[in-house]
Amino acid sequence: MANQISSAKEELNTPQHQVTKVSSFAEIRECALTSEKSLHATVTFKPGDIISTFGAKEILTEPSYLTLQLNEQEHILLTPEFLQYINHSCDPNVFLDTTNMVVTCLSQIEVGEEMTFFYPSTEWSMDQEFDCHCGTQGCLGQIQGAGHLHPDVLQTYQLSDYNWQFTTADARIKLKRLYPSIQS
Ligand SMILES: [Zn+2]
Numbered sequence: 001m002a003n004q005i006s007s008a009k010e011e012l013n014t015p016q017h018q019v020t021k022v023s024s025f026a027e028i029r030e031c032a033l034t035s036e037k038s039l040h041a042t043v044t045f046k047p048g049d050i051i052s053t054f055g056a057k058e059i060l061t062e063p064s065y066l067t068l069q070l071n072e073q074e075h076i077l078l079t080p081e082f083l084q085y086i087n088h089s090c091d092p093n094v095f096l097d098t099t100n101m102v103v104t105c106l107s108q109i110e111v112g113e114e115m116t117f118f119y120p121s122t123e124w125s126m127d128q129e130f131d132c133h134c135g136t137q138g139c140l141g142q143i144q145g146a147g148h149l150h151p152d153v154l155q156t157y158q159l160s161d162y163n164w165q166f167t168t169a170d171a172r173i174k175l176k177r178l179y180p181s182i183q184s
Helices: 002-012 081-085 161-165 169-178
Strands: 017-021 026-031 037-041 050-053 055-060 075-079 094-097 102-105
Touching: 026 081, 037 081, 075 081
Parallel strands: none
Antiparallel strands: 017 026, 026 037, 050 102, 055 075, 094 102
């Protein structure tokens, strides 16, 4: 009985979200409690669907917490801008394909579901590493970028064509000079 009361209380305290419709297929939800934003589908998608195209609003030479890495020198700020609210998950349902500049669906997405992306699939060494709390079974914990993950882990993910080549011996030697923290 006591448990029932406390769970009812928790329900009352569930944080509300402010919803902003940003396109024909997505809305941003902002948590009233934490102000964290996330991008949610307003239509369903199935694996292989192209969800959106994207481009570069600006090209930077260094990564920031908002940029998407195209190659060793180019980090883009996304347009449409709302795509920056796609959060990381270790079990993502979308992929940002930097070769074709499209967002594709990796697994079935229902209406209201959050769209998530595996940040190391494009980022070699992130500007701001973080501890992941995605709660998925295979959560990797600390997320720093592809250069900090074992190739055996990386190959279980769909990756940027560019990053994929980072795992070849030549590229690793070259990148070790750029990013000294990489383990050989
Ligand atoms: Zn995780």
